Amino acid sequence: MRQKFVIGNWKMHTTTAEASHLATAIAAGMGTDDRVTVAVCPPFPYLALVGDRLKGSRVALGAQNLYPAQEGAFTGEVSPTMLLDLGCQYVILGHSERRHTLGESDAFIHHKVRVALDAGLEVIFCIGETLAQRQADQTRTVLDRQLLQGLDGLSAAALTHLSIAYEPVWAIGGSGHHATPQQAQDAHAIIRHRFGQIFGARSAQTLMIHYGGSVNPEDADALLSRPGVDGGLIGGDSLKAEPFLAIVQAAIRQTQTPVEAA
Numbered sequence: 548m549r550q551k552f553v554i555g556n557w558k559m560h561t562t563t564a565e566a567s568h569l570a571t572a573i574a575a576g577m578g579t580d581d582r583v584t585v586a587v588c589p590p591f592p593y594l595a596l597v598g599d600r601l602k603g604s605r606v607a608l609g610a611q612n613l614y615p616a617q618e619g620a621f622t623g624e625v626s627p628t629m630l631l632d633l634g635c636q637y638v639i640l641g642h643s644e645r646r647h648t649l650g651e652s653d654a655f656i657h658h659k660v661r662v663a664l665d666a667g668l669e670v671i672f673c674i675g676e677t678l679a680q681r682q683a684d685q686t687r688t689v690l691d692r693q694l695l696q697g698l699d700g701l702s703a704a705a706l707t708h709l710s711i712a713y714e715p716v717w718a719i720g721g722s723g724h725h726a727t728p729q730q731a732q733d734a735h736a737i738i739r740h741r742f743g744q745i746f747g748a749r750s751a752q753t754l755m756i757h758y759g760g761s762v763n764p765e766d767a768d769a770l771l772s773r774p775g776v777d778g779g780l781i782g783g784d785s786l787k788a789e790p791f792l793a794i795v796q797a798a799i800r801q802t803q804t805p806v807e808a809a
């Protein structure tokens with residue numbers, strides 16, 4: 548069975564004091580149950596601090612982005628080497644805010660994925676359709692394009708270091724819309740099926756697919772209990788220890804009731 552995974556994406560939030568307090572509270576509240584993998588992704592300036600606060604806990608450190616080069620004249624950018632140096636194990640790539648607000652193309656994201664994997668980072672690769680695309684019945688086409696172009700040419704070995712976060716753009720960031728557990732399950736099944744066609748059934752079987760889209764303690768059980776929903780990428784509710792830890796508890800509960808993989 549694929550292990551459940553809960554990731555906190557702090558986006559461009561927190562101050563030094565808040566990041567320190569939040570990381571300390573999450574580490575302290577995590578307990579010793581190791582059936583769920585947990586990671587938090589603070590803003591770049593707080594990676595070292597948060598890494599320090601997480602020391603000795605079972606919470607891993609991740610980054611929200613990188614630039615696809617080891618070093619060089621790239622003013623303002625952060626390399627995979629720097630992330631590893633700061634203790635990052637994970638990096639989020641292809642987030643919809645980077646695709647739609649910052650204009651990142653599938654080709655650029657593909658380059659980042661390759662460089663991150665080559666460097667030894669574990670990639671959390673985000674895909675998802677906008678509301679207009681869903682309403683125009685283009686969900687399948689969009690997911691297909693993002694998968695094909697974002698992961699083109701990756702080896703089966705490299706793919707064992709990559710998981711996918713399905714994030715319907717219309718349901719993230721407090722949009723007021725929520726995907727139902729059935730909608731999440733259906734989209735995950737589409738992704739896993741297509742992934743299997745491209746990379747083989749074996750890769751599809753071990754692939755972790757997380758759901759992201761305003762996940763909160765109230766709907767976490769319903770979402771995480773769905774076949775094929777292997778974890779959650781949490782934005783808003785990762786900014787306070789209590790709801791984030793409650794979602795981790797929901798994931799732990801789901802490990803006690805194994806479900807059939809979709």
Ligand code: PEP
Pocket residue numbers: 556714718719720721759760761762780781782783784
């Ligand atoms: C996200 O944008 O990664 C996310 C899941 O945000 P939220 O939980 O706030 O919708």
